[in-house]
Amino acid sequence: MYDQSKLSELIRFARVDAGSTVIDVYPGDGDWTRLFSDVVGPGGRVYSFVPAEVADFKNDPVGRMRTLAKEPGRENVEAVSADLVAMPEVTQPADVLWLHLFYHDLHTALIQKKGATAADFNRAVYERLKPGGSYVIVDHAAAAGSGTSDTQALHRIDPASVREEVEAAGFVLDAKSTMLANKDDAHSIKVFDPSIKGETDRFAYRFVKP
Template sequence: MKSRIAATLLMSAAVASCAIQDAPISTDQYRALLANPIRTDRDRKMDETRRPVELLQFAQVRPGMEVLDMATGGGYTAQLLTLAVGPSGKVWAQAQQPGTVLNERMAAHPQANLVVAKRTFDDPVPPEAAPLDLVTLVLNYHDISYLPVDRDAMNRKIFAALKPGGRYVVIDHSALPGTGISAGKTLHRIEEAFVIAEIRRAGFVLDGEGSFMRNAADTRAESSNQATPPSDKFALRFVKPR
């Protein structure tokens, strides 16, 4: 009898978790997260170009999700995701070598459900994190392209760590067609079609393309760090088939 009750409770918890994750989130609810006082002045300045509400909508972030933010940098995206998944969710902020900005962020406002994961890109997922609902890699795939990283192995490990139906969202500065990864270190850009083909090799299916960071006025001929107007950026959402 006790085992049956325990099984029923576990099933109820699982159903409740799924219901939370499936519940629709309005634009206003996402926008309200931006006013949270733990976000820094630097974050708020970055909002204009980083389009955080559109990012959360595109990634379909829901309360209760478990998320890995790769190449987390100063933690802008990781903390935004943490606010969106709420106390019932969790975010791992992956960094090969956590930097000063990230360390200061974590010290200023510790959050039990935001954890720094010091891991290589070749093996980015903490064992305790899987299975994941979402992996994000924002504006850094191009940097990984010129490092001594086996990206096919990296993407396969991300694929393995995601739940069936889990998503992998990649956003980056767009390079000219046919350039592949050649502009990664020089112009800090990468070709969209190259990224799509590479990630598909791991078993992912392209599920959506976002236009919220596109800029047709960008010639893609200069460094994304100095682009005026701002660089054209592609947003890709991949899914692990069920």
């Protein structure tokens, strides 16, 4: 995770407020789900959405999120799971959909094993967000001009490709942030390599549903 100042800035960037409904896609350890739960408060809702494509992982991601939802004070959290493009069927209309270090995976064999594509998912997000809602993507940057060619091998994606794909679904780019940029990242190393892990050059986009 990031230091407190960056966490606070990212939450502001995502426009998560008291009373918001947030969908946290592929929540991992649940750190963002917890943060959003605290911010939205009792009048808000957080869907911790585990794609069925990864539900069979050995660390039991669905079970972990169900356990999180039972923590004291987490009555506003609901753990849900379905095929990636069926996300609208297990959630309610949302103010914010949050995708942290996951968009590139939409172009990998693992996530596409049930037939889902990035275009399919972006359309599902558009369907689920309220008018004016925010689709927030933070991811590892690939080299400019590389498109989606490094998604499988390096777990990186060209920010320009993300923008093109999301806008094709009807979204409008509302804001972008360089708060997580790292000019010393050569974009040629896998994100899990110890020499760059946790320090990759990252971009943040906020798209809005008109």
